[in-house]
Amino acid sequence: MYGKHSLEEALESAPHAIKKVFLSLDANEKALRDKLAKYAIPVNMLKSGREADRMVGADTAHQGVIAVIDTDTLMVDFKDFTKALSPSADTCLVLLDELTDPHNVGAIIRSAAAFGASGVLIPVHNQAPITGAVVKSSAGMVFRIPLISIGNVNYAIDKLKDLGFWTYALAMDGQKITQEEDFSKPSLFVIGNEGRGIRQKTLERCDTTLRIPMHPRCESLNASVSTAIVLYQWSVQHKNSLR
Amino acid sequence: MYGKHSLEEALESAPHAIKKVFLSLDANEKALRDKLAKYAIPVNMLKSGREADRMVGADTAHQGVIAVIDTDTLMVDFKDFTKALSPSADTCLVLLDELTDPHNVGAIIRSAAAFGASGVLIPVHNQAPITGAVVKSSAGMVFRIPLISIGNVNYAIDKLKDLGFWTYALAMDGQKITQEEDFSKPSLFVIGNEGRGIRQKTLERCDTTLRIPMHPRCESLNASVSTAIVLYQWSVQHKNSLR
Numbered sequence: 001m002y003g004k005h006s007l008e009e010a011l012e013s014a015p016h017a018i019k020k021v022f023l024s025l026d027a028n029e030k031a032l033r034d035k036l037a038k039y040a041i042p043v044n045m046l047k048s049g050r051e052a053d054r055m056v057g058a059d060t061a062h063q064g065v066i067a068v069i070d071t072d073t074l075m076v077d078f079k080d081f082t083k084a085l086s087p088s089a090d091t092c093l094v095l096l097d098e099l100t101d102p103h104n105v106g107a108i109i110r111s112a113a114a115f116g117a118s119g120v121l122i123p124v125h126n127q128a129p130i131t132g133a134v135v136k137s138s139a140g141m142v143f144r145i146p147l148i149s150i151g152n153v154n155y156a157i158d159k160l161k162d163l164g165f166w167t168y169a170l171a172m173d174g175q176k177i178t179q180e181e182d183f184s185k186p187s188l189f190v191i192g193n194e195g196r197g198i199r200q201k202t203l204e205r206c207d208t209t210l211r212i213p214m215h216p217r218c219e220s221l222n223a224s225v226s227t228a229i230v231l232y233q234w235s236v237q238h239k240n241s242l243r
Numbered sequence: 244m245y246g247k248h249s250l251e252e253a254l255e256s257a258p259h260a261i262k263k264v265f266l267s268l269d270a271n272e273k274a275l276r277d278k279l280a281k282y283a284i285p286v287n288m289l290k291s292g293r294e295a296d297r298m299v300g301a302d303t304a305h306q307g308v309i310a311v312i313d314t315d316t317l318m319v320d321f322k323d324f325t326k327a328l329s330p331s332a333d334t335c336l337v338l339l340d341e342l343t344d345p346h347n348v349g350a351i352i353r354s355a356a357a358f359g360a361s362g363v364l365i366p367v368h369n370q371a372p373i374t375g376a377v378v379k380s381s382a383g384m385v386f387r388i389p390l391i392s393i394g395n396v397n398y399a400i401d402k403l404k405d406l407g408f409w410t411y412a413l414a415m416d417g418q419k420i421t422q423e424e425d426f427s428k429p430s431l432f433v434i435g436n437e438g439r440g441i442r443q444k445t446l447e448r449c450d451t452t453l454r455i456p457m458h459p460r461c462e463s464l465n466a467s468v469s470t471a472i473v474l475y476q477w478s479v480q481h482k483n484s485l486r
Contacts, residue, residue: 059302103346107465114461144460179479212475215485217387218357222350225471228464232455232472236422242458 001069001132002052002062007032009140010067015039017073017143022046022055024064056132071130074142075149078156081119087164087186090240094231095121097153097202098193099223102128106137107224108191112145113138115231116241119146123153153190157205160188167206169198170226172219174211178233181210189230194223244312244375245295245305250275252383253310258282260316260386265289265298267307299375314373317385318392321399324362330407330429333483337474338364338433340396340441342466345371347437349380350467355388356381358474359484362389366396396433400448403431410449412441413469415462417454421476424453432473437466 001010004027010018021036024046036043046052052062085091094112099105105128112120128134135142150156157167166185170192190206192198203209212226221229235241244253247270253261264279267289279286289295295305328334337355342348348371355363371377378385393399400410409428413435433449435441446452455464455472464472478484 107468110461110465111468114457114464116458139461139463139465141461213478213482213485214357215359218353218382218384220382221357221471222353222382225350225354225468228468229472229475232475235456239456242456 001067001135002056002060002065003136004063004065006135006140007065007067009143010069011035011039013140013143014074015041017069017071018067019070020044020068022052022066024049024052027064060132061136069135074130074147075122076119076146078121078148078150078159081146081148082159082163085118085163089184089186090116090238092117092183092187092189092231092234092238092241093119093121093160093165094227095150095153095156095188095190096123096127097190097198098123098126099191100128101194101223102131102133103137104194104222104224105130106134106142108227109134109138109145109147110141111224111228111231113141115228115235116238117145117231119148121148121150121156123150153199153202154205157188157190157202161205166208168230169203169206169209170230171197171203171209171211174209176208176210178210178212178230181208181233183234183237187234189227189234191223191227244310244378245299245303245308246379247306247308249378249383250308250310252386253312254278254282256383256386257317258284260312260314261310262313263287263311265295265309267292267295270307303375304379312378317373317390318365319362319389321364321391321393321402324389324391325402325406328361328406332427332429333359333481335360335426335430335432335474335477335481335484336362336364336403336408337470338393338396338399338431339366339370340433340445341366341369341436342434343371344437344466345374345376346380347465347467348373349377349385351434351470352377352381352388352390353384354467354471354474356384358471358478359481360388360474362391364391364393364399366393396442396445397448400431400433400445404448409451411473412446412449412452413473414440414446414452414454417452419451419453421453421455421473424451424476426477426480430477432470432477434466434470
């Protein structure tokens with residue numbers, strides 16, 4: 001993970017996940033050092049900005065700040081999560097069906113946090129994991145919203161349906177129009193892979209397919225943009241979830 | 244510009260903008276060659292994929308297809324654009340106030356095309372220009388929606404207000420809530436720079452500041468996500484614009 005803002009977010013919301021920090025001389029501020037000392041996080045000094053470039057790539061905006069994060073500690077077990085969950089009409093969850101672009105994953109986590117979702121379900125396999133690029137794209141929101149690891153997408157959907165969730169698939173050719181849906185039950189939004197969409201077996205499990213009306217000159221929206229719009233529309237009808 | 248899909252979009256919507264194409268051997272398909280020949284576009288063969296890497300960078304998804312585009316031919320002059328424009332309540336425009344991230348610029352152009360905007364106003368100075376990364380992020384929509392070059396943001400706003408446009412500034416601390424606005428006049432949406440937002444002199448010219456309600460755990464939304472949401476909300480109230 002890299003960047004000053006990301007590290008500050010992590011220190012505030014999930015200091016236990018930070019294993020080690022590398023700082024360049026100009027990023028070595030007293031306030032930051034004090035916070036790192038408070039949580040007994042080991043700090044290594046970097047001799048130059050170029051050393052940071054070598055670690056995370058010259059094209060990343062690391063600002064001389066690199067942190068080693070144990071992303072496992074950020075993830076909540078699905079069983080533990082559902083046990084503690086008491087879903088109401090104001091509860092929504094987002095499930096990622098094998099997304100591959102870390103920027104999309106981060107952006108979706110950011111929107112889920114912004115619009116009051118209770119968590120983001122992330123498959124263990126065939127899915128972009130929580131990397132530095134995801135942390136950055138999420139604007140630190142990976143530390144502020146539960147990320148729930150799931151072994152099997154279809155099993156998770158079945159389980160959540162048992163708990164009363166209504167399952168929505170976001171699809172280009174969805175039967176229902178997003179702004180006409182009333183989202184009256186606890187809602188689970190399933191987001192498909194950027195290329196192939198949602199897998200057939202998963203799609204069959206969903207109660208409703210949702211689409212966003214578009215101008216005919218445009219074939220599709222970016223996965224993170226369409227997710228943000230659906231979550232926005234959901235939040236408009238669930239003001240309590242923004243408290 | 245790079246990528247097979249981007250080139251196909253350009254061939255379909257703006258062949259005059261393509262000055263030259265470089266193809267690797269495996270991207271050298273007959274259907275593509277025929278189309279390029281039809282518009283008399285010069286083709287240079289690349290000896291290897293690595294040659295393409297050198298041209299646009301190894302981390303870009305060029306797929307062995309690189310095109311040299313004259314982006315000036317994609318831009319419409321503001322004076323010509325406003326002369327031909329007869330705004331109605333179903334007309335909206337997007338104005339970028341010095342955005343710097345090409346991914347945001349491309350994503351906003353894509354959303355503007357998707358939600359039926361009549362054009363995107365792009366300042367000549369201090370603004371990310373239309374590069375290959377913008378074309379890619381726009382999913383080819385740079386070729387399908389008018390891009391209007393403006394010399395001065397404040398002058399353009401004044402001129403559009405004279406033509407009957409109501410000007411909305413997207414701002415974190417906006418007075419009005421997006422979903423409560425009725426967008427009854429031709430609408431101009433002003434999007435601020437990713438870091439500093441909209442400049443003061445520009446903000447003063449806007450009729451209404453709009454915000455998107457968010458959960459307190461989240462400080463902000465990405466500029467392209469908030470723009471997409473406002474344009475979506477506008478399109479919900481202007482179904483004619485999606486025809």
